[in-house]
Amino acid sequence: MKVKSRRNVSAEQCNEAMLALRDSIEIWGGKWKLMILLYLTIKVKEKNFFMEIVRGIPGISGKMLSKELKDLEMNKLVERIVHTTAPITVEYAITEYGKSFVPVAEKLLQWGMSHRELIKAK
C-alpha cells in the first residue's frame, strides 16, 4: 500500500494501514528489539553468544535480553543455537525471515543519522 497525502481516503483503507503498522510496532516495538536485530546483523564478533550481546548493547540487562530474544524467537525472527560445551553456551542468529526486516531497520537508522546531523549542526 502506498501512503499518499490526499483527501477523503476511505476509513477502511486507513484502518487496514493502521493494523499493518500496529503489527510492525508490536513485533519490533520497545527499546531493544531493533538494537538486537542491528547487533546480530552487524555481527561484531564471530559468534553471538548471550553474554557477548549483553556486553555489545549498551544498557541492556540479561533479563531484558532474555525476554526480548524469546519474543523474537517466537516470531521466527531469531534462531537459538545451543552448543553443548561445558559450560553450555548459546548462540543467536537472525533467520532468513528476520533478515527481511533489515532494509526497514536501515531506513530507520538512516533517518536517525540525518536527524543527529541536524541536531549537531544547530
Next chain:
Amino acid sequence: MKVKSRRNVSAEQCNEAMLALRDSIEIWGGKWKLMILLYLTIKVKEKNFFMEIVRGIPGISGKMLSKELKDLEMNKLVERIVHTTAPITVEYAITEYGKSFVPVAEKLLQWGMSHRELIKAK
C-alpha cells in the same frame, strides 16, 4: 551507513549505528506516534482537529494524544494550528520535516502488511 552482514566490524561503527537507531526509536517509539503520523498523512478528513484524531485512531485516549502531539511538536514534526472559533478548535498537520519520515513509516507498514499475509496464510 549501509548495514551489511560481515565479520569484525569495529565496535565504534556499531556504536554509531546504535546511537542513530536509538534516536529514531526515542522519537518515534511507543504505541502511538507512528499511528498519529499515518493518520495525519492519510488525512481521512479535510482538517485534523483534535477530536477527529482521537476518533480516528482506535484505542487512543485524549490524554495520550495530547501528550504525544506535544512531543512531536517539540521535535518540529507536527504543527499546531489554533482556530479562534467559539469554541476554540485546534488543527494538527505534519511539517515538512515530519514528512521526511513518511517513507520510513511506509516501509514499516509494508513489512507489517506482508507479515499479516503470512499469518493469515497458515
Next chain:
DNA sequence: CTGGATCCCTATGGATACTG
C-alpha cells in the same frame, strides 16, 4: 472543543541471588 489535573492500577524493568 481542547487539554490539564487527579486518582489509581498495572506493566516495565532494574538489582540481586540462585540453579543447571
Next chain:
DNA sequence: CAGTATCCATAGGGATCCAG
C-alpha cells in the same frame, strides 16, 4: 555461561472531572 525467580521502584496509561 545461560537463564530464572524474587523483590521492588517507577513509568505508562486508563477513567474521570474540570477549566478556558
